[in-house]
Amino acid sequence: MKHPIVVGLQYGDEGKGKITDILAQKADWVIRFNGGNNAGHTIKIGNQKIVTHSVPSGVLYPQAKNFIGAGCVVDPVALMKECEEIRASGVSLGPDRLKVDYRAHLTLPLHRALDRAREQTRQGVGTTQRGIGPTYVTKVDRLGIRVGDLWQESLQERLKALMEIYAEKDVEESAFTFDENWAALKVAQEGLKDFVSWELTPFYEAFQKQRCLLEGAQGVLLDIDHGIYPYVTSSCTLASSAAAGTPFPLSGLGPVLGVAKAYLTRVGQGPLKTELFDEVGERIRKKGGEFGATTGRPRRIGWLDLDELKMAVRLTDCTAVVLSKADVLVGESRVGVLHRGSLEFLPGWQDMWRVPGEKLSQELETFLQKIEAVLGIPVVAVGTGMDRKDLFWRQAQPACW
Ligand code: IMP
Numbered sequence: 001m002k003h004p005i006v007v008g009l010q011y012g013d014e015g016k017g018k019i020t021d022i023l024a025q026k027a028d029w030v031i032r033f034n035g036g037n038n039a040g041h042t043i044k045i046g047n048q049k050i051v052t053h054s055v056p057s058g059v060l061y062p063q064a065k066n067f068i069g070a071g072c073v074v075d076p077v078a079l080m081k082e083c084e085e086i087r088a089s090g091v092s093l094g095p096d097r098l099k100v101d102y103r104a105h106l107t108l109p110l111h112r113a114l115d116r117a118r119e120q121t122r123q124g125v126g127t128t129q130r131g132i133g134p135t136y137v138t139k140v141d142r143l144g145i146r147v148g149d150l151w152q153e154s155l156q157e158r159l160k161a162l163m164e165i166y167a168e169k170d171v172e173e174s175a176f177t178f179d180e181n182w183a184a185l186k187v188a189q190e191g192l193k194d195f196v197s198w199e200l201t202p203f204y205e206a207f208q209k210q211r212c213l214l215e216g217a218q219g220v221l222l223d224i225d226h227g228i229y230p231y232v233t234s235s236c237t238l239a240s241s242a243a244a245g246t247p248f249p250l251s252g253l254g255p256v257l258g259v260a261k262a263y264l265t266r267v268g269q270g271p272l273k274t275e276l277f278d279e280v281g282e283r284i285r286k287k288g289g290e291f292g293a294t295t296g297r298p299r300r301i302g303w304l305d306l307d308e309l310k311m312a313v314r315l316t317d318c319t320a321v322v323l324s325k326a327d328v329l330v331g332e333s334r335v336g337v338l339h340r341g342s343l344e345f346l347p348g349w350q351d352m353w354r355v356p357g358e359k360l361s362q363e364l365e366t367f368l369q370k371i372e373a374v375l376g377i378p379v380v381a382v383g384t385g386m387d388r389k390d391l392f393w394r395q396a397q398p399a400c401w
Helices: 016-026 076-088 109-119 130-141 153-164 176-192 241-245 279-287 305-318 361-376
Strands: 003-008 029-032 042-044 050-052 067-068 097-103 212-219 251-261 265-266 300-302 320-324 334-339 340-346 353-355 379-383 391-393
Touching: 003 016, 016 212, 016 251, 016 320, 016 391, 050 076, 076 097, 076 176, 109 130, 109 153, 130 153, 153 176, 212 241, 251 305, 279 300, 305 334, 305 361, 320 361, 320 391, 334 361, 340 361, 361 379
Parallel strands: 003 212, 003 251, 029 067, 029 212, 067 097, 251 320, 320 379
Antiparallel strands: 042 050, 265 300, 334 340, 379 391
């Protein structure tokens, strides 16, 4: 049995949560393999809106169990709060439905303070300031504290060593005290104890009989190795990381579904060749609700960059694209795409539909065919609105399992 991977093909916020949520209807497990609570997935069902950050997007289907893999980082205080908010919307989320790998590294107040301090210098890249980068730094430095370390006798000593080595003169002192960080570890000890997965290879057997869905966070262009460095996140966002970041048997992975937005958005610094600074950009930002789900920051807006998209498709080896938010561009007289370094304009669509629910408008079809011609793979589905039901499959929904 092969298990699908959903990844973002741009700078995050492509709408992966929605497609993961739809595929999760049939999943036994939904697995996150990278990143932490820098991610923000909004799932809208009728009038209800649920935002997840660290918890995988399978959370709304009672049969789907959710796994936070070894390649992720976990802010225990934020995770407890997120779980409480999800439970407050009537979703049951006990240890039977959520597991956190014992190898995932913990984000503590000191990591957040280091992130904030760095952002105030010229080396800042516009992070979400959730402490993600510093958590991966202490991991690679082999000084980090993992979920599974929470019950070790040496925990206090480990924390002291970490604080001593990472003490910086410009860091906020209040977030760098022993008490503040110890308090977070205590929250983690209590809150995570029933949720830890202690298995070395949790899916080695499960993947033969249970349906797993792997959910990437952020997007290919934010990958630490292959993204637009240094304006990247600190984890591996490519589909190939799903194996190492879970861990998941490599032979059980695929197909890769890439999610791209019909235009570009980006938060934080870094190049955005097609950026729109005019009223068109403003209109798209407002209509698309392009404000960060994690930080509330207004997202930068640009036309679709097909050159980058093609690179992303190749880097993550995806075989099909889901194009989200085509409805946001309804009413634009023309729609831009960057191709081979030049901005081209295609006629805009004034309506989503030629035949409601059955055929997309001719102009939108032309836009989709242009994307397919450049990428060489199909756009299998198109986002037609905010709601869970607003996804139009141009081709039969892939039989993933
Ligand atoms: P960090 O992941 O918080 O370190 O931020 C590094 C860069 O990745 C910044 O440009 C962030 O805005 C961006 N980023 C991180 N997570 C997301 C996300 O989920 N969506 C969009 N951008 C993100």
